[in-house]
Amino acid sequence: MTGDEGLARQFEELRPRLRAVAQRMLGSASEADDAVQEAWLRLARDDQDKHNLAAWLTTVVGRICLDMLRARTNRREDPLPVAERLEAADVDPEQEAVLADSVGLALLVVLETLSPTERLAFVLHDMFAVSFDDIAVVVGKSPAAARQLASRARRRVQAGPADPGESDRKQEVVAAFLAASRGGDLGTLLTLLDPDVVMRADETAARMGGHGETRGAEVVAAFFNGRATGARLADIEGLPGAFVAAVNLALAFTVINGRITAIEAVANPEDLDEMAIQLI
Template identity: 35%
Template sequence: MTAATEVFTGERPRLFGLAYRMLGSAHDAEDVVQDAWLRWAGHGETVDNPAAWLTTVVTRLCLNRLDSARARRETYVGPWLPEPILTTDPSVALEERESVSLALLTTLERLTPPERAVYVLREAFGHSHAEVAAVLDVTEAGSRQLHTRARKHLAAVPTVTATPADVGPLLRRFVAAARDGDLAGLEELLAADVTVWSDGGGKVKAARRPIHGREAVARFLVGILGPDRWHGTGAAAEVNGAPAVLAFLDGRLNGVLAVEGDEEVRTVRILRNPEKLTFLAAQLSRSAGLSGRGS
């Protein structure tokens, strides 16, 4: 392994984390990191500050993709949700396990590409405005202005203060009530303004619009998870830093269900688009392989 290859290998988890936060897609993040590697392969030996150089390359590649992604999402069938990742995977950087949530990635969609870049670089990776300005080729004042606008856009979004330890028991009670067809018990766990977001991307059956309100959400969930409705199996996992339920049908990953809330469930996210499950399914396969070798 050359020195340049070793440097890039060391930077890869951080670069993936940056690209994933920017794009909300693990598949696209991998593509960006691969593109960055191809550029690094031709310049790596002559770069004085590899971390800064690679951060700039990855950020700018992501900005290019975000411009086209916005157009694609305007025609996306149903609600768009971020692509989930298994955050207990050893290949995922520690900071991602602690802070990359589906809620955050979803709300980042409200930002323009430059606002998102500044927010991610500042909030997730702690870069100074001088460093951000160099990456984006703007002034420090411009970086500060973009950061201020990003924070204002996100200020109106409710924050979730519950820890994974809080959410885990709530999720288990939630799933049990839905599986048992216990409408009354399920409604007791739901906030009055609860919302379900279901992402099938037009490829599998899913709600085409968000479902709001305790009664409507309870009926919907019992309708898809209740007795005689779901014939697959489920397993608990840590997805995007929080407890989630993985649904399997005929041994294949069929969906991810995650909830947000503290004492009550306020948001339910169901990811069923097969294209968005391939990365997580590959992580699960690698994890199973590692467990098998270690036994």
């Protein structure tokens, strides 16, 4: 077997994974095939040794997809709603239906609201376990910045498709939580928290007296008990939340079935500048 034949065989073995990455990045089976084919052409033209071909190809596919998403944005090309795209005449409905079924129609809808770099960071890290060091190379940012891109995307994904009525109900849960926090009502705090709630804080927020990550309703409730005196209700990138102007801290809450399952504390000034925060 020649070197070219061996490379082609390895590529074909990796094709399903590469296609899955591209599908979730682009939301289109036909465009995913184009991206994977372009990755093969780049591999064939590159004569350098690849110590980890899977990682190399994943990052190349990521770059190609990022360029394709940016081209959509530059052309101000709004993608068709997923349900309409499945019926479009210029794509294979069966392929698109398989994609929607494997990813989830609701997730596809939310992914299309993300910026190209947010989508890439979320898909590569959360769906395919690519390290932030490798993602940073693709997006041209630091690993910490890549982590924040994925974090912002995760918040929007957790918020789900927009539903004004549901958003109001979730905000009511957060409002009750903040009131209980101010009043030192530990019992109410516990009833509003999921038993497995997780609270994550960036480095700046952790320096304010918290921890990078805290798990469990009792621990999180104890942390908030008697606090939140300066917190004001806010919409944090589509999630119910709160903002504490005195210390420049944003709290984004994930609420599922009437209980808080996750709280993310963000205080890094650069990240706050890029976040969509609307006081209520």
